[in-house]
Amino acid sequence: DTGVSQDPRHKxxxxxxxxxxxxxxxxxxxxxxxxRQTLGQGPEFxxxxxxxxxxxxxxxxxxxxxxxxxxxxxxTLEIQRTEQGDSAMYLCASSLVFGTRLFVHEETQYFGPGTxxxxx
Amino acid sequence: AQSVSQxxxxxxxxxxxSLELGCNYSxxxxxxxxxxxxxxxxxxxxxxKYFSGDPLxxxxxxxxAEFIKSKFSFNLRKPSVxxxxxxxxxxAVITDSGAGSxxxxxxxxxxxxxxx
Numbered sequence: 604d605t606g607v608s609q610d611p612r613h614k615x616x617x618x619x620x621x622x623x624x625x626x627x628x629x630x631x632x633x634x635x636x637x638x639r640q641t642l643g644q645g646p647e648f649x650x651x652x653x654x655x656x657x658x659x660x661x662x663x664x665x666x667x668x669x670x671x672x673x674x675x676x677x678x679t680l681e682i683q684r685t686e687q688g689d690s691a692m693y694l695c696a697s698s699l700v701f702g703t704r705l706f707v708h709e710e711t712q713y714f715g716p717g718t719x720x721x722x723x
Numbered sequence: 724a725q726s727v728s729q730x731x732x733x734x735x736x737x738x739x740x741s742l743e744l745g746c747n748y749s750x751x752x753x754x755x756x757x758x759x760x761x762x763x764x765x766x767x768x769x770x771x772k773y774f775s776g777d778p779l780x781x782x783x784x785x786x787x788a789e790f791i792k793s794k795f796s797f798n799l800r801k802p803s804v805x806x807x808x809x810x811x812x813x814x815a816v817i818t819d820s821g822a823g824s825x826x827x828x829x830x831x832x833x834x835x836x837x838x839x
Contacts, residue, residue, distance in 0.1 A: 636827070645727075645813050645829030646767070659826065694767070696827075709774045710755065710817070712827060714767040 605630055607715030609695050615721045616685055623681045624718045628697030635678050636712060637670055638694040639663065646694050652678060653700070685722045692717040725750040725818050729830035736804050737838050744799040744833050746814030756797040757815040757827075758788055767813070773797065784808070806839045 608627045616622050628635050634653050638646035649668070650660045654675040664670075667685075672678040682689055696712040730745035748754065758770040771782025778790040788799045797814060814830040 643831065645815070645832050648826035648828070651826075661826070711757075711769060711772060713769065714759070716766040 607695055607697050607713055609693075609715040609718050611718055612716060613719050613721075615723065617723050618687060619684055621681065621683045622685055622720065623679055624693055624720075625677060625679050626695030626697075626715060627677045628695070629699075629713055632697035632699045632713075633675070634698045634700055634710070634712075635672055636696040636698075637678070637680050638696065640692040640694055640717070641690075649680075682720075685720075687722050690720055690722045692719050725816060725828050727814055727816050727828050727830040729812075729814055729833050731833045732831070733834045733836070735836045735838065738806055739803050742799070742801040742804050742808075742835070744812055744814075744835070746797045746799065746830060748795050748797070748814075748816040748818075748828075750795075750816070750818040752818050755817045756788075756790060757817075758782065758786070758797075758799050759813045759815060759829075760810050761813070761832075762810045770799075770812070804835070804837050806837045808835060809837045810835060 607629055610625045614622055636651040637649040639649055640646045648661050649664050650670050652672040655672050667683045670680045694717045695715045698710050698712045700710050726749040728747045756773040759767045760770045761767050770786055771780050771788055773780045773790045781787045786801050788797055790797050811832045811834045813832045815827050817827045
């Protein structure tokens with residue numbers, strides 16, 4: 604299966620620790636998205652990349668969050684000084700688009716299994 | 724900012740009953756519309772999508788959705804549900820807002836429980 608993969612699938616950490624998650628998109632997909640999902644809510648957009656460029660960040664993404672996609676393939680999402688409110692499922696999605704316009708008609712995002720974070 | 728409303732939080736149906744899940748969005752420009760499904764213990768999967776053309780779109784597993792532009796709606800339907808349709812269903816929309824903000828916005832989801 605060559606879908607989106609995420610690692611780890613589960614992470615338990617103590618408040619104040621740093622955590623890093625990895626996402627491997629579908630091969631040759633040039634866009635990569637990060638979302639956060641809490642209980643009873645739909646996924647909420649955090650940030651996205653086209654190739655290695657980070658094009659948009661949500662206001663949900665505080666200064667403690669940083670995302671990278673250094674070679675335009677896999678991406679990492681780091682949370683520094685975790686807080687209990689960071690407990691959530693972190694989802695990654697990828698897509699293949701042509702061109703550089705922000706809104707791409709007929710773009711479809713494919714999601715990974717997520718990393719479930721629990722901050723104690 | 725764009726928003727997506729799903730009217731039902733939890734729907735319980737018996738097998739063979741018909742299903743309709745409501746979805747309304749707030750933006751009137753060009754839209755891409757999606758329904759995703761999350762089966763228990765699995766990740767989000769694309770059920771169907773609408774980009775343009777015929778407003779009635781068919782997806783996997785017998786699902787269909789109708790885009791009604793005048794009502795800003797994209798309701799999901801299935802004529803006869805099965806126990807295996809038990810899952811959470813998310814409506815999502817992405818718009819050409821023109822304001823520089825670009826994101827796929829999800830509704831809160833509707834949990835469907837099908838009783839055998």
